[in-house]
Amino acid sequence: MKALQFLEKFKTPVVMGDEPDREILKMVARTALRTKLHEALADQLTDIVVNSVLCIRKPEEGIDLFMVEIMHMRHKFDVDTRLVQGLVLDHGSRHPDMKRRAENCFILTGNVSLEYEKRCSSSQLESIWN
Template identity: 85%
Template sequence: MPLKACKMFSNPTSAPKAPSRYCQKTLHLLENFKTLVVMGDEPDREILKMVARTTIRTKLYEALADQLTDIVVNSVLCIRKPEEAIDLFMVEIMHMRHKFDVEGLVLDHGSRHPDMKRRAENCFILTCNVSLEYEKRIFLLKCRAEGGNGCSLKASGR
């Protein structure tokens, strides 16, 4: 399966053998680096925190990601059944009808603002589906071989 993924993501502009060779080398290195995590009766919180922190930092600023790491790990462990593996697809959306303490994370997603009145007449409301993810910019360095040594720095996605 990983080798098939390597072929799917190979760069067609490179030499045909190069991507597969680099991909195989990367897979070999990953095999040496990987750490087997056995989830017994009591999971290893530190390893779970490292995995969550690494994942969350790809979406949020580092300081915010570090704050959310403990919350996310506690939330997932709160719904975990000791005899079963953690199934992240079974994390569900629940409507909270009562006030009570929740150990975990409660997200309130709705189109309202704290200063908005409870009742509005003759108004227009714009609701936008906007990504809340922090996107890291990747800069590309383009160098022109023809006509000199000029290089230009350009942000990807433009």
């Protein structure tokens, strides 16, 4: 009970208006990260965490953390962590003749299948049902 009274007395309100106080957010993130990680790594991740949250933040709405994707990269070290502000496609090539690297290209992403699907005729459907 005394701990809650202490926190209520000494808390600092953070206003998340159009421009949030980035330094206060960094202090909060750094404090939380240093309880779990080495100090140097926590300090490096502080900016990444704050920038990623502010990148997806919409004023007047809650923060949807599902908009942040954490990708574990094999053969990399924890100090190689970086924030990519954009779209990361970690899919690889789909065809053996496809180039492994492309520059200055256009990429179409969609959530619908672009494969040709043969439609069933009504006579085929009748034979399936019978």
